[in-house]
Amino acid sequence: xxxxxxxxxxxxxxxxxxxxxxxxxxxxxxxxxxxxxxxxxxxxxxxxxxxxxxxxxxxxxxxxxxxxxxxxxxxxxxxxxxxxxxxxxxxxxxxxxxxxxxxxxxxxxxxxxxxxxxxxxxxxxxxxxxxxxxxxxxxxxxxxxxxxxxxxxxxxxxxxxxxxxxxxxxxxxxxxxxxxxxxxxxxxxxxxxxxxxxxxxxxxxxxxxxxxxxxxxxxxxxxxxxxxxxxxxxxxxxxxxxxxxxxxxxxxxxxxxxxxxxxxxxxxxxxxxxxxxxxxxxxxxxxxxxxxxxxxxxxxxxxxxxxxxxxxxxxxxxxxxxxxxxxxxxxxxxxxxxxxxxxxxxxxxxxxxxxxxxxxxxxxxxxxxxxxxxxxxxxxxxxxxxxxxxxxxxxxxxxxxxxxxxxxxxxxxxxxxxxxxxxxxxxxxxxxxxxxxxxxxxxxxxxxxxxxxxxxxxxxxxxxxxxxxxxxxxxxxxxxxxxxxxxxxxxxxxxxxxxxxxxxxxxxxxxxxxxxxxxxxxxxxxxxxxxxxxxxxxxxxxxxxxxxxxxxxxxxxxxxxxxxxxxxxxxxxxxxxxxxxxxxxxxxxxxxxxxxxxxxxxxxxxxxxxxxxxxxxxxxxxxxxxxxxxxxxxxxxxxxxxxxxxxxxxxxxxxxxxxxxxxxxxxxxxxxxxxxxxxxxxxxxxxxxxxxxxxxxxxxxxxxxxxxxxxxxxxxxxxxxxxxxxxxxxxxxxxxxxxxxxxxxxxxxxxxxxxxxxxxxxxxxxxxxxxxxxxxxxxxxxxxxxxxxxxxxxxxxxxxxxxxx
Numbered sequence: 001x002x003x004x005x006x007x008x009x010x011x012x013x014x015x016x017x018x019x020x021x022x023x024x025x026x027x028x029x030x031x032x033x034x035x036x037x038x039x040x041x042x043x044x045x046x047x048x049x050x051x052x053x054x055x056x057x058x059x060x061x062x063x064x065x066x067x068x069x070x071x072x073x074x075x076x077x078x079x080x081x082x083x084x085x086x087x088x089x090x091x092x093x094x095x096x097x098x099x100x101x102x103x104x105x106x107x108x109x110x111x112x113x114x115x116x117x118x119x120x121x122x123x124x125x126x127x128x129x130x131x132x133x134x135x136x137x138x139x140x141x142x143x144x145x146x147x148x149x150x151x152x153x154x155x156x157x158x159x160x161x162x163x164x165x166x167x168x169x170x171x172x173x174x175x176x177x178x179x180x181x182x183x184x185x186x187x188x189x190x191x192x193x194x195x196x197x198x199x200x201x202x203x204x205x206x207x208x209x210x211x212x213x214x215x216x217x218x219x220x221x222x223x224x225x226x227x228x229x230x231x232x233x234x235x236x237x238x239x240x241x242x243x244x245x246x247x248x249x250x251x252x253x254x255x256x257x258x259x260x261x262x263x264x265x266x267x268x269x270x271x272x273x274x275x276x277x278x279x280x281x282x283x284x285x286x287x288x289x290x291x292x293x294x295x296x297x298x299x300x301x302x303x304x305x306x307x308x309x310x311x312x313x314x315x316x317x318x319x320x321x322x323x324x325x326x327x328x329x330x331x332x333x334x335x336x337x338x339x340x341x342x343x344x345x346x347x348x349x350x351x352x353x354x355x356x357x358x359x360x361x362x363x364x365x366x367x368x369x370x371x372x373x374x375x376x377x378x379x380x381x382x383x384x385x386x387x388x389x390x391x392x393x394x395x396x397x398x399x400x401x402x403x404x405x406x407x408x409x410x411x412x413x414x415x416x417x418x419x420x421x422x423x424x425x426x427x428x429x430x431x432x433x434x435x436x437x438x439x440x441x442x443x444x445x446x447x448x449x450x451x452x453x454x455x456x457x458x459x460x461x462x463x464x465x466x467x468x469x470x471x472x473x474x475x476x477x478x479x480x481x482x483x484x485x486x487x488x489x490x491x492x493x494x495x496x497x498x499x500x501x502x503x504x505x506x507x508x509x510x511x512x513x514x515x516x517x518x519x520x521x522x523x524x525x526x527x528x529x530x531x532x533x534x535x536x537x538x539x540x541x542x543x544x545x546x547x548x549x550x551x552x553x554x555x556x557x558x559x560x561x562x563x564x565x566x567x568x569x570x571x572x573x574x575x576x577x578x579x580x581x582x583x584x585x586x587x588x589x590x591x592x593x594x595x596x597x598x599x600x601x602x603x604x605x606x607x608x609x610x611x612x613x614x615x616x617x618x619x620x621x622x623x624x625x626x627x628x629x630x631x632x633x634x635x636x637x638x639x640x641x642x643x644x645x646x647x648x649x650x651x652x653x654x655x656x657x658x659x660x661x662x663x664x665x666x667x668x669x670x671x672x673x674x675x676x677x678x679x680x681x682x683x684x685x686x687x688x689x690x691x692x693x694x695x696x697x698x699x700x701x702x703x704x705x706x707x708x709x710x711x712x713x714x715x716x717x718x719x720x721x722x723x724x725x726x727x728x729x730x731x732x733x734x735x736x737x738x739x740x741x742x743x744x745x746x747x748x749x750x751x752x753x754x755x756x757x758x759x760x761x762x763x764x765x766x767x768x769x770x771x772x773x774x775x776x777x778x779x780x781x782x783x784x785x786x787x788x789x790x791x792x793x794x795x796x797x798x799x800x801x802x803x804x805x
Contacts, residue, residue, distance in 0.1 A: 025040075054166070056169065057306060060419070063405075067304065073284075075184045077184070078188050082186060095145065097145050151186065154179035155176075158179055170303060195268065195271045203260070209276035211253060211256070211276065212273040218250040222247055257269065300400055300451070301444040309344050310396040312395035316395050323371060323464065332354060333370055334355075334356060334369040335349065335373065336369035336371070337357060338373070338374050339378075340377040356369055360378065360623070361381075362374075363672065364672070364681075373463075376459045383675070385673045386674075396454070399454055402446055406419075492762055493763075495764045497803075498770075498802075499772070499800035500802060501800070504798035504799075511797060512797045513533045515530050515779070516583045516779055517585050517778065517781075519593075520784065520790060523541070524540070525538060527585050529595070531582055531583060534579040535551060536579075536582065550577060552579070553579065555578075555600040556619070566612065572612065576612050580598070584598070586639050588661060592607060596648065599619075616659070620632070629657055631653065632648070633650060635650050637684025637732060639684075639686050640687065642687065649684055654679045654680065655668050655669065655671060674701055676713045680698065682696050682697065682698050683731055683732065684696070684733045686734055690737070691709075695707070695741055697743065699719075702721075703717060703718055704741070706758070724746075731744050740805060741754040742780050744791065745763075746776045749773065750766070751789075774791065775796035776793065777793050788802060788804055
């Protein structure tokens with residue numbers, strides 16, 4: 001009733017209904033009350049507004065029109081019909097918003113005692129009043145008119161706002177379709193109400209419902225048939241026949257429609273045609289909705305989704321389930337995944353309790369998982385770890401629809417140019433391109449492109465450990481043969497060898513405390529990294545104390561970390577000449593001493609008298625493409641090359657660095673991984689005094705890597721142990737004048753002896769404190785005077801000297 005107005009109770013009821021829905025769902029059934037309500041009321045809108053500058057998707061202004069032609073053509077065409085009815089009614093001044101038959105009956109006043117004649121008069125008056133209320137010859141618009149106009153405003157406003165907005169995503173089409181559905185539904189309802197179905201039945205007009213759709217099909221066939229008499233071959237003759245059949249069908253349908261219009265009138269014919277078209281489009285809408293929801297729900301051939309997970313995600317997960325069941329049990333397998341597959345894999349990984357997320361930084365631990373998932377952005381980061389011992393297969397993680405509707409790419413502007421009218425007309429008039437458009441619209445087929453080689457996709461790779469892949473046959477992955485220089489077994493003898501001399505006791509009022517490394521000068525002088533006392537102890541070849549230098553300094557804490565300025569206002573800085581657990585020491589031919597100040601992240605240099613000369617390096621972790629040579633993370637082993645440069649085992653950053661004696665950067669190599677040339681915990685580096693060959697203790701890969709003097713990897717030697725990852729079990733190397741390579745094993749208290757060609761020849765030592773035993777052997781050094789071997793036995797707080805092997 002247009003004369004009725006909503007009461008306060010009406011509004012209160014509506015608001016109560018609204019807030020009941022709002023609170024229940026946006027608080028996730030009352031589990032997230034405050035943040036949920038804030039997100040529902042303001043947060044989501046704020047997020048969307050913030051995305052406008054991002055312009056996610058970079059869609060053209062006509063994007064929603066394109067989607068409407070594919071999915072929402074029914075409400076769009078009905079809206080056009082409704083707009084025409086509104087404009088026509090306003091121009092004529094006789095706009096009937098609701099047909100009289102659709103109005104509710106007028107309420108009768110009880111007890112009036114109407115006679116039949118009076119009832120007829122009242123009925124005629126009600127009809128007249130209804131017509132007046134729903135027409136606008138001279139009076140103001142009614143509430144019904146305002147509501148329809150509001151729907152029209154909503155439609156136009158939604159189209160303008162969302163087409164102008166920077167972010168255009170397919171799901172936002174909902175906000176355009178909703179007002180169109182209401183507005184177009186109103187108009188279709190009026191068409192139904194104004195149709196005299198009794199007259200349609202009398203004049204046999206039901207078949208006219210299909211006239212316009214049939215005529216459209218006939219005209220479409222006529223357009224597709226091509227020109228007649230194009231040639232004499234079979235194909236041309238067939239085209240000629242199809243042309244004339246379509247022409248005949250079109251003419252016959254037009255004639256039949258004209259004949260019915262003569263009998264039944266133009267307006268009823270148009271209404272029936274509109275209803276028939278709406279019925280056909282309804283069936284098409286149901287068809288496309290079914291295809292989208294149940295057939296192509298995870299396919300990129302549909303445009304109503306943007307970037308979404310492909311079917312390969314479920315396929316990979318099913319294979320992981322199969323591997324887990326056959327190896328460790330129901331979803332108990334360890335699966336590692338990176339940040340590039342975190343969406344959507346993090347959602348599925350919650351079903352695997354032993355999952356490991358390693359982000360952008362793969363490690364030896366995460367790369368030991370039986371199954372590793374990695375996105376294409378991180379392939380190069382994991383290959384050094386997985387290339388040797390894993391097999392892999394590529395999958396489609398996320399894909400998105402074909403976007404030729406954007407037009408050509410404008411490289412200068414950084415966006416697509418959009419389609420021009422001439423390009424659109426060319427696509428509609430060219431038979432081949434028109435056929436392709438039909439395939440896309442009706443079948444969601446994309447001629448020339450297959451889903452297996454879909455160009456618009458983001459891939460991921462699933463790595464499976466080689467030994468597992470060989471038994472899980474349904475992965476359909478054939479492991480390829482990999483040549484490795486690492487031998488599967490060891491054949492060496494163990495000998496009983498006792499030390500000729502032991503350096504233990506009090507030096508400069510302090511006993512040695514966990515010495516981790518030792519170096520020997522050209523004259524046989526011993527330089528001991530007295531790690532526990534944060535100093536360097538210097539002894540002569542006979543073991544007599546010469547000097548000690550250094551003290552404790554936690555550089556990051558400044559003066560609070562016991563750091564001092566050695567010359568106050570002079571050029572030296574706070575902490576120069578002090579250490580925090582020096583784990584490496586080396587001495588040059590001129591007596592210059594280099595010290596790895598491990599947990600201060602720097603290299604310090606001293607003259608032969610222990611006077612501070614210079615320092616370089618800062619405590620820092622490198623990541624990705626950052627190869628800053630000044631960043632050091634726990635540097636340990638040091639050695640000098642044949643040309644006098646310093647090699648540094650930058651343990652935490654998994655690399656070997658080369659500097660001049662003055663600290664100028666020369667070269668580096670390494671990075672995390674298991675393949676040749678990559679390291680996991682490179683602790684020490686040694687140089688052959690004859691050939692310049694470089695050896696690296698790559699302890700977590702349980703091997704010694706062999707490098708050329710220019711740091712090119714050329715081989716690897718396996719080590720029987722080096723299994724421990726304890727922070728104190730750091731193995732060191734030494735090379736004597738004959739090319740014999742010594743490697744310490746702090747976990748099992750042994751020294752391994754290799755020939756120059758990599759054969760493990762002997763081993764000596766066991767756990768203990770006797771002269772033929774070790775507590776925890778770390779650093780090694782060769783005395784160039786007599787070719788003897790020095791061992792820093794940390795847990796026994798001593799340095800031992802053995803005859804060379």
